[in-house]
Amino acid sequence: MGNLFASTNSKVVGLFFSLIIFLFSFILSIVLGKTPITLQVAIDAFLNYDESVTEHIIITTSRLTRAVIAAVIGASLAIAGTLMQALTRNPLAAPDIFGINAGALFFIVFSATFFSVNSLVHYMWIAFIGAAVAAILVYFLGSIGHEGLSPIKIVLAGAAITALFVSFTQGLLVIDEQGIQSVLFWLAGSVAGRSMDMLLPVLPFIISGVLVALFLGKAINILMSGDDVAKSLGQNVILVKVMIGIVVVFLAGGSVAVAGSIGFIGLIVPHIVRGIIGTDYRWVIPFSALIGASLLLLADVAARFVIMPQEMPIGVMTAFLGTPFFIYIARRGLTRND
Amino acid sequence: MTKFISVRSKSGSISCQLNKKTLYIFTILFLFSLLIFVISLSVGSSHIHPLAVIKHLFGYGSGEYDFTINTLRLPRVLLAFLVGSALGVSGLILQGIVRNPLASPDIIGITGGASVGAVIFIVYFVGAISIKLMPLAALLGATIVSIIVYSLSWKKGVTPIRLVLIGIGVAAAANAIVTMFIVLSDTFATTRAYLWLTGSLYGANLQDVLSMLPWVLIFIPVSLLFSRTMDVKELGDDVALGLGVNVQLQRLLLLFISVSLAGAAVAFAGGIGFVGLIAPHIARMLAGRSFAGLVPTSALIGGIIVMVADIVARTAFLPLDIPAGVFTSGIGAPFFIYLLYRNRNM
Numbered sequence: 108m109g110n111l112f113a114s115t116n117s118k119v120v121g122l123f124f125s126l127i128i129f130l131f132s133f134i135l136s137i138v139l140g141k142t143p144i145t146l147q148v149a150i151d152a153f154l155n156y157d158e159s160v161t162e163h164i165i166i167t168t169s170r171l172t173r174a175v176i177a178a179v180i181g182a183s184l185a186i187a188g189t190l191m192q193a194l195t196r197n198p199l200a201a202p203d204i205f206g207i208n209a210g211a212l213f214f215i216v217f218s219a220t221f222f223s224v225n226s227l228v229h230y231m232w233i234a235f236i237g238a239a240v241a242a243i244l245v246y247f248l249g250s251i252g253h254e255g256l257s258p259i260k261i262v263l264a265g266a267a268i269t270a271l272f273v274s275f276t277q278g279l280l281v282i283d284e285q286g287i288q289s290v291l292f293w294l295a296g297s298v299a300g301r302s303m304d305m306l307l308p309v310l311p312f313i314i315s316g317v318l319v320a321l322f323l324g325k326a327i328n329i330l331m332s333g334d335d336v337a338k339s340l341g342q343n344v345i346l347v348k349v350m351i352g353i354v355v356v357f358l359a360g361g362s363v364a365v366a367g368s369i370g371f372i373g374l375i376v377p378h379i380v381r382g383i384i385g386t387d388y389r390w391v392i393p394f395s396a397l398i399g400a401s402l403l404l405l406a407d408v409a410a411r412f413v414i415m416p417q418e419m420p421i422g423v424m425t426a427f428l429g430t431p432f433f434i435y436i437a438r439r440g441l442t443r444n445d
Numbered sequence: 446m447t448k449f450i451s452v453r454s455k456s457g458s459i460s461c462q463l464n465k466k467t468l469y470i471f472t473i474l475f476l477f478s479l480l481i482f483v484i485s486l487s488v489g490s491s492h493i494h495p496l497a498v499i500k501h502l503f504g505y506g507s508g509e510y511d512f513t514i515n516t517l518r519l520p521r522v523l524l525a526f527l528v529g530s531a532l533g534v535s536g537l538i539l540q541g542i543v544r545n546p547l548a549s550p551d552i553i554g555i556t557g558g559a560s561v562g563a564v565i566f567i568v569y570f571v572g573a574i575s576i577k578l579m580p581l582a583a584l585l586g587a588t589i590v591s592i593i594v595y596s597l598s599w600k601k602g603v604t605p606i607r608l609v610l611i612g613i614g615v616a617a618a619a620n621a622i623v624t625m626f627i628v629l630s631d632t633f634a635t636t637r638a639y640l641w642l643t644g645s646l647y648g649a650n651l652q653d654v655l656s657m658l659p660w661v662l663i664f665i666p667v668s669l670l671f672s673r674t675m676d677v678k679e680l681g682d683d684v685a686l687g688l689g690v691n692v693q694l695q696r697l698l699l700l701f702i703s704v705s706l707a708g709a710a711v712a713f714a715g716g717i718g719f720v721g722l723i724a725p726h727i728a729r730m731l732a733g734r735s736f737a738g739l740v741p742t743s744a745l746i747g748g749i750i751v752m753v754a755d756i757v758a759r760t761a762f763l764p765l766d767i768p769a770g771v772f773t774s775g776i777g778a779p780f781f782i783y784l785l786y787r788n789r790n791m
Contacts, residue, residue, distance in 0.1 A: 199610065263552070263613075267722070267778075271718075271719075275775070277639055430621075434614050440607075
């Protein structure tokens with residue numbers, strides 16, 4: 108499939124297609140739901156907003172925000188996953204599998220329980236710190252030993268750190284029974300019922316993360332040819348790796364602060380993208396952003412219908428989508444010679 | 446006098462070699478666990494003098510502690526010990542099968558499966574059916590998930606690495622299912638489910654102890670029958686195959702024992718984490734590498750860890766009763782990181 112979009116022109120066309128898929132998913136997310144809305148009404152809601160029309164209110168107060176948040180989070184998680192898979196050369200790398208989501212989540216629940224933090228800006232910084240702590244721990248644990256960073260070791264380290272933070276979080280929730288309901292949505296991951304105010308403080312970090320990621324494409328291409336080759340080509344390997352790490356923390360930590368722990372988007376999307384357009388990271392990263400946004404939008408639409416009249420938490424939806432994928436990769440093997 | 450004692454059945458199918466040092470270690474650990482046992486019975490919201498506890502246990506007490514010790518503390522302490530030893534041996538077997546020190550029942554999805562069973566039970570059946578059947582639901586969940594993990598890992602045989610990776614994936618799916626049921630349930634069930642998920646020995650009664658006992662008494666001795674296989678497997682699957690071990694069949698049987706032990710432990714005490722991970726590590730530091738020596742050592746160490754964690758859980762934040770699982774994770778995880786760091790060049 109890698110040859111399908113081999114030339115630059117075809118990649119531009121491909122990117123255009125992804126953009127259309129993204130817009131289509133975005134519109135679906137606005138019109139479909141418990142109250143179905145026709146496209147005409149949806150357009151009216153933006154052009155001639157009328158407060159007396161219920162559908163217009165639904166769109167502006169809930170659906171639009173929800174779609175924007177899903178798109179931003181989907182894109183962030185997909186880019187974070189892409190960068191992590193490149194950095195660790197591991198097809199199973201993703202923010203949730205390597206414990207970054209669990210770390211950010213634990214730090215949020217911890218500060219909410221003991222320091223009564225409830226400002227969104229604080230949550231965001233706490234999520235960044237949690238994400239960074241987990242990322243460093245997992246990278247360190249996965250690298251110790253004489254063979255250095257091995258794919259299986261880092262996956263196990265990620266699972267162990269996830270188990271650690273999850274059990275700490277559960278312990279806190281048992282101590283603080285009242286707290287459970289207020290943080291439950293973070294645990295399950297959700298893009299519903301958020302106001303734009305929750306996204307705004309995080310948005311500058313996510314946007315700069317995405318921009319830096321786009322500029323890193325070329326450097327990642329060089330890095331993928333091996334540390335030694337990259338060094339001899341004059342690349343400051345450490346700097347590139349640290350930059351990737353910081354971008355991952357901003358994107359993954361920011362996502363958790365806004366929408367809680369949403370798994371598997373970061374795992375699936377890079378594989379789909381690399382399967383379609385190959386391994387040129389200057390292209391993989393923008394494609395991942397669009398496909399990630401579309402996938403989370405569609406997952407969110409599906410979450411509204413599977414157990415009508417209730418809504419499925421979106422983290423559960425993505426887990427159901429992602430587990431078969433995870434198992435497929437695990438069966439195929441982590442390295443070529445497995 | 447040699448350093449080793451050899452035990453061998455007539456046909457040679459069961460055979461192991463024990464280092465004499467292991468026997469000393471075992472004796473010391475046994476005495477230590479008795480000490481913890483007595484301390485465990487004496488501390489709590491009302492303190493009882495250790496000598497009074499011992500008197501009471503031997504039947505010379507005045508009867509004033511009948512309720513506190515017999516009804517409240519004894520079942521809880523015994524259950525803690527049984528659960529810990531089951532988890533310790535389960536982790537030991539699993540790490541042996543996978544030949545990786547990072548494997549444990551909580552990581553490869555056994556605990557996750559049990560959680561799904563238990564949470565479905567808490568959300569839908571508590572009230573309708575007696576809560577006493579919950580361990581059965583958890584055990585059923587653990588078994589089903591283990592079968593799923595094992596069959597998905599099958600591709601002309603099961604390799605250890607594939608087993609672990611698939612286990613991690615399935616564990617993530619199990620967590621998602623648990624989250625789904627919790628989000629969809631009411632507050633009461635949510636709190637109850639979290640208490641169980643974290644792993645707590647709160648409210649253990651004699652019935653629980655009696656139900657847990659057969660699992661430990663049957664499966665831990667049975668695992669000793671596999672000493673020869675496990676010692677050979679240390680050398681790698683290829684060597685084991687060359688020495689005439691039916692690798693796939695033995696692995697399936699060992700996995701079955703490991704799941705039964707972990708499943709039963711999780712069923713009665715919830716997700717007490719990291720015991721299955723660290724107990725075998727400590728055992729290997731103390732008792733060398735012979736599987737026959739490691740089984741009882743891991744069992745004792747696992748039992749001691751959970752008893753100590755439960756003492757801390759009951760007394761540290763009086764009158765609050767914190768789930769013991771928080772402390773096993775809190776002590777277990779940093780210790781685990783230290784172990785990994787210490788053994789980085791081995």
